[in-house]
């Protein structure tokens with residue numbers, strides 16, 4: 001038996017046992033082989049997350065058709081067309097420009113693609129995402145209201161890479177507040193705007209305490225990732 005993969009079932013059930021009933025677990029399968037994805041699938045896992053288009057479009061045809069694929073990485077406009085036929089939720093919308101392209105490609109496939117607005121909540125400079133002002137400009141743009149093939153269903157954010165619980169609580173709470181403000185201002189009465197995608201292997205319990213209802217977990221399920229060179 002391969003000692004690196006035999007714990008997937010156990011890890012999955014352990015994480016599920018700690019999640020509230022309203023929280024969706026996205027199993028982040030980036031760099032993991034198809035066999036590992038299948039092992040999780042056999043345990044009933046259906047939501048999987050990938051952060052590279054090339055890897056996602058290689059894996060998707062090899063795996064069961066009822067998997068909901070989440071795109072969680074930075075998305076380039078010229079790559080959208082490869083995932084538009086099947087992607088279930090794009091977590092990383094950070095500009096009107098990328099949303100425009102997703103809308104166009106979704107239209108070509110007669111689809112409405114669900115999207116999350118990604119916010120920059122970490123103190124680190126390197127993470128992608130918008131601030132509240134940029135999101136307001138996007139949501140208030142006349143062009144946005146005319147987009148028929150995308151639907152904004154919530155927000156996503158990544159906290160700083162730290163063990164400090166105070167920092168993590170503060171950053172996740174800021175995303176929760178952004179969700180509440182945007183929901184009130186732009187999505188009042190819409191049941192579709194409901195996703196708060198926050199929390200990864202190292203910080204998801206704190207994210208859940210701060211109101212996460214979608215966690216993206218890789219390492220804790222599949223073990224350490226193979227290093228990409």
Ligand SMILES: *Cc1c(COP(=O)(O)O)cnc(C)c1O
Pocket residue numbers: 028030051072073158199200201202216217218219220
């Ligand atoms: C890799 C990744 C995750 C999962 O990270 P783990 O620490 O392995 O749980 C979650 N979200 C995003 C955006 C990622 O790129």
